[in-house]
Amino acid sequence: MQPIKIPEVFVMTDVWTAVIIIGIMFALFYYIGYRGMKMTTSTDDLYAAGFKIGPIANGLAMASTWASLATFLGVSALILKLQVPFVYLWIQWALSIPLITLLYGTSMRRMRAYTPCTFIKARYGNPATMVIACWMILVMIMYALGQLIGLGQTVEVLFGVKYEIALLISGVVVIGYMVAGGMTGASYNAAFQMVIMMITMVVPIGYVMKLMGSSGWWFPPLAYGDMTESMLKVIPTFFDTKYDFRWYFALIPAFTLGPVALPHLAARVFTSSSLKSARWAVVWFALFLGFLFSATYVVGFAGNYFQATTGVIIKKPDQITLILQLIYSPQWVAAFVVAGALAAGVSTLNGNLMAIAALVGSDILGIVAPKMDPKRKLKVGFICLAAGGIVALLLAFNPPTFLVTSILWAFGLLASTATPGILMGVWWKQANKYALIVSSMICGIIFIVISPYVIKSIVVGKGVTAALGMSGGLVTIPLSFALFIILSLIFNKMGWAPSQEEKSLLDRIHGWNDYRENRYNGTGWPVAVAIVCLAISWWGLQPW
Amino acid sequence: MKEKLYKKEMVVTIVFIILYTLCAHTASLFVLFPGLQGLGHMWGFPIHYIVPILTGWFGMAIIAVIAAIVCNKLDDEIEAANSADDAASGKGGA
Numbered sequence: 001m002q003p004i005k006i007p008e009v010f011v012m013t014d015v016w017t018a019v020i021i022i023g024i025m026f027a028l029f030y031y032i033g034y035r036g037m038k039m040t041t042s043t044d045d046l047y048a049a050g051f052k053i054g055p056i057a058n059g060l061a062m063a064s065t066w067a068s069l070a071t072f073l074g075v076s077a078l079i080l081k082l083q084v085p086f087v088y089l090w091i092q093w094a095l096s097i098p099l100i101t102l103l104y105g106t107s108m109r110r111m112r113a114y115t116p117c118t119f120i121k122a123r124y125g126n127p128a129t130m131v132i133a134c135w136m137i138l139v140m141i142m143y144a145l146g147q148l149i150g151l152g153q154t155v156e157v158l159f160g161v162k163y164e165i166a167l168l169i170s171g172v173v174v175i176g177y178m179v180a181g182g183m184t185g186a187s188y189n190a191a192f193q194m195v196i197m198m199i200t201m202v203v204p205i206g207y208v209m210k211l212m213g214s215s216g217w218w219f220p221p222l223a224y225g226d227m228t229e230s231m232l233k234v235i236p237t238f239f240d241t242k243y244d245f246r247w248y249f250a251l252i253p254a255f256t257l258g259p260v261a262l263p264h265l266a267a268r269v270f271t272s273s274s275l276k277s278a279r280w281a282v283v284w285f286a287l288f289l290g291f292l293f294s295a296t297y298v299v300g301f302a303g304n305y306f307q308a309t310t311g312v313i314i315k316k317p318d319q320i321t322l323i324l325q326l327i328y329s330p331q332w333v334a335a336f337v338v339a340g341a342l343a344a345g346v347s348t349l350n351g352n353l354m355a356i357a358a359l360v361g362s363d364i365l366g367i368v369a370p371k372m373d374p375k376r377k378l379k380v381g382f383i384c385l386a387a388g389g390i391v392a393l394l395l396a397f398n399p400p401t402f403l404v405t406s407i408l409w410a411f412g413l414l415a416s417t418a419t420p421g422i423l424m425g426v427w428w429k430q431a432n433k434y435a436l437i438v439s440s441m442i443c444g445i446i447f448i449v450i451s452p453y454v455i456k457s458i459v460v461g462k463g464v465t466a467a468l469g470m471s472g473g474l475v476t477i478p479l480s481f482a483l484f485i486i487l488s489l490i491f492n493k494m495g496w497a498p499s500q501e502e503k504s505l506l507d508r509i510h511g512w513n514d515y516r517e518n519r520y521n522g523t524g525w526p527v528a529v530a531i532v533c534l535a536i537s538w539w540g541l542q543p544w
Numbered sequence: 545m546k547e548k549l550y551k552k553e554m555v556v557t558i559v560f561i562i563l564y565t566l567c568a569h570t571a572s573l574f575v576l577f578p579g580l581q582g583l584g585h586m587w588g589f590p591i592h593y594i595v596p597i598l599t600g601w602f603g604m605a606i607i608a609v610i611a612a613i614v615c616n617k618l619d620d621e622i623e624a625a626n627s628a629d630d631a632a633s634g635k636g637g638a
Contacts, residue, residue: 084593088571091600095568098608102560106615222597225588239590241575248572256568275619279612286608290601297597510553511619512546513626519550 012158012326018335022158025196025339026173029189029346033177036185043374046381047114047358049183049271057191058277059284061347062097062268064194066259066289068143069150069345070407071296072201072337077317079300080307082464083235085242087297092251094293096259097268097285103260104426105269106278107509113270115263115355116422117363122505123425123498124433126367131437133359135417135444136263139410140359143264144352144392145399146407150318151345152396157322158338167396170342175389178350179382186350187271193343194288200340201295201321208302208328221294224301231301234308246474246539247465253536254473258411261418263359264351299324349392356388357381409451412469416476417444420484428488429503429521434496435487443480447472461544474540478533485530489523545625549618556618560611567603571596 012018040046053061078086097105108119117136121129151174152167159166181189206220213230216223231238241248259265272278303320306327307313314320322341325334361384365372372380417440424431450460450472461471491497507515566573574580574592581592 087593088596091571091596092568094600094604095564098564098604098611099561102557102564102611102615222587222594225585225594228585228588228590239593241571241581241592243575245572245575248569248575251572252565252569256565276612276616279608279615283605283608283612286601286605290604294597294601511622511626514546514629516546516550 012160012331012334012338014331014335015159017332018158018338021332021335022339022342025343026177028192030177030180032189032192033181033185036181036183036188039184040182040378043114043362043377043381044112045184046182046378047354047362048112048267049187051109051112051271052273053187053271053277053281054273055277055280056284057188058268058272058281060191060194060288061187061271062265062281062285063289063292064190064197064344064347065264065268065351066093066096066285066348067194067197067292067344068348068407069147069154069341071197071292072321072341072344073150073154073318075296076299076303076320079297080303080314080317080320083238083242083300083304084240085247087300088241088248089251089255090293090296092256093259094286094289095256096262096265098282099256099260100266101269101278101282104422105266106275107426108266109270109272109275109278110509110511111505114267114358114362115270116261116266116418117263117359119425119509120421121363121366123431123502124421124436125502128421128433128436128440129363129367131440132418132421133363135414135440136261137356137359139414140263140352140356141388141392141395142410143407144349144356144388145395147345147349147352148392148396149399151342151349153318154322154338154341154345157319164397167393171389171393171396174346174349175353175386175393178353178389179386182382182385183267183271183354186354187268190347190350193347194292196343197340197347198288198292198295200336200343201292201299204325204329204333204337205295205298205302207333208324209298211328212302212305220298221291224298227301227305231305231308235304238304243465246544247470250465250470250474250540253415253477254412254468254470255408257419257477258413258415258473261414261422262355262411264348264355267351267355267358296321353385353388353392357385360384360388406468409453409467409469412473412477413444413447415473416440416447416480419477420481424481424484424488424526426506426509427520428526429498429506429519430488430492430523430526431484432488432491432496432498434491435484438487439480439483443476443483446479447476450475460541465544471540471544475537478536478540482530482533482537485526485533489527545628546622549622549625553618553622556614560607560614563607564604564611567599567607570599570603 113119117133120132151170155166155170156163206217210217214224214227269278299321325337361381421436452459452466465471504515506520583591586594
């Protein structure tokens with residue numbers, strides 16, 4: 001290993017190189033956004049890119065929207081803390097888009113939905129839509145807030161300016177081009193940003209690994225196995241699984257089922273040029289995202305190795321990706337990594353704001369003012385997009401603790417409130433609107449109450465497991481499914497069964513041109529699911 | 545015909561849910577069956593570290609390819625069955 005010089009302050013000294021690189025990058029984002037604006041003439045263009053994004057561009061955009069600033073900053077920080085279990089946690093994120101596409105994405109694409117709430121409205125009616133849209137908007141604001149705070153912190157490291165100034169600069173620059181481009185600009189920008197992310201994540205970490213002594217620097221994601229022994233000498237427990245099976249099982253409800261209901265991910269499936277194109281986009285998504293994610297595990301590995309071998313404790317673990325570059329690489333390489341981190345934050349923030357705009361401008365406005373003319377709707381859509389950005393930016397100056405605690409925790413909230421309604425609604429004719437409202441409200445509130453953030457004396461689980469919403473999610477997510485199914489059966493018996501139109505919708509979105517009562521209409525399997533879910537919920541209540 | 549396709553849709557969906565979940569949660573198998581962790585090394589890494597990374601990346605991509613082929617074919621079959629129904633009931637075109 002070559003000798004290294006550790007700077008006292010992790011701030012870029014060659015600011016102008018970074019300014020030029022990032023300036024060129026943002027000029028390209030603005031150009032793509034401008035082209036997108038030229039192509040936006042209807043709400044279909046604004047919210048769904050005219051339903052015409054091809055499989056490779058969409059695969060890149062899907063991966064880019066999913067890979068947030070956390071991929072550059074947060075993951076490696078948590079790998080520093082949890083080591084291999086967090087790698088396992090991160091691997092399963094790749095399930096999100098494939099499951100969305102398989103379980104409801106293509107079905108909702110058939111009805112030309114903008115968000116899952118477009119379906120909720122047709123399937124369950126207006127009151128249920130308001131409930132689910134509000135939960136989704138809350139989670140999207142938490143998500144957008146996390147990205148904005150991360151962007152502000154990245155600019156803070158870059159220029160060494162105050163956080164508030166960094167936030168203002170990054171917020172105005174980023175939100176400006178988003179509002180200009182709509183979903184068409186956002187989609188092509190996201191595809192371009194994914195290319196930037198892959199290059200700026202993989203190439204520089206290869207250089208760091210070379211300096212650390214790895215012979216596999218030529219393919220960082222998979223070729224650092226020769227450092228295993230060195231790692232085990234300094235951290236013998238690095239590869240240990242550390243937690244019991246319940247911890248790993250809890251990843252499924254919180255982190256697999258949560259992202260399934262994320263509207264900005266679902267929107268990526270909806271923008272596809274066809275159902276077939278959407279399915280092929282998933283293949284590209286898996287390849288691109290796997291490449292990027294595997295590189296982040298190397299950063300986590302390198303961060304642990306760096307701390308253990310140098311004795312230097314990184315005070316801001318969130319910045320380990322940037323810090324490693326500042327230590328090992330020339331300044332201009334570090335500037336590229338900063339550009340990659342910014343691209344990651346921007347692409348996800350773009351998706352978050354587009355989803356907020358579609359939820360408010362299309363789903364909620366469609367309820368409040370259903371007869372608004374298309375041109376006015378388009379204008380209101382742009383206003384909603386800008387308003388979402390400004391609200392998130394204002395919150396980011398002095399964020400309420402509750403909103404910034406953890407984006408990951410919010411996934412559990414979404415899985416407790418929205419996922420059962422979407423999945424059961426697409427696959428079960430007896431899913432009942434009143435049951436959805438009741439189960440979503442009850443389980444959402446329970447999830448918040450039993451988290452470590454509200455009432456300290458009522459918490460399920462402990463430590464990072466509770467903070468990430470895994471222990472709470474293992475209780476409330478299966479409970480939400482069970483409650484939804486049981487209440488649906490009860491309410492239907494009481495004479496509040498779904499209408500013929502609501503039931504016909506299921507057959508139509510699955511591609512059938514006729515209606516058959518026995519399709520998607522069993523009682524046995526939902527009851528079996530409810531029983532299993534109750535048992536899992538009980539398991540989650542046992543001491544952690 | 546349509547009843548058969550409906551059953552096929554159900555089976556295909558359940559099978560792909562299981563395959564996708566197994567690929568993304570391979571690590572859980574190593575925790576559930578700790579004996580698997582002692583199977584040795586691959587490319588220098590402990591097997592329980594590298595295999596979940598590979599299944600979560602290439603495994604997912606392979607399943608996605610199979611899912612795209614199977615589901616797109618199923619869509620075509622449903623479309624053909626719809627057209628046959630339309631033709632039989634006189635709803636079809638010229």
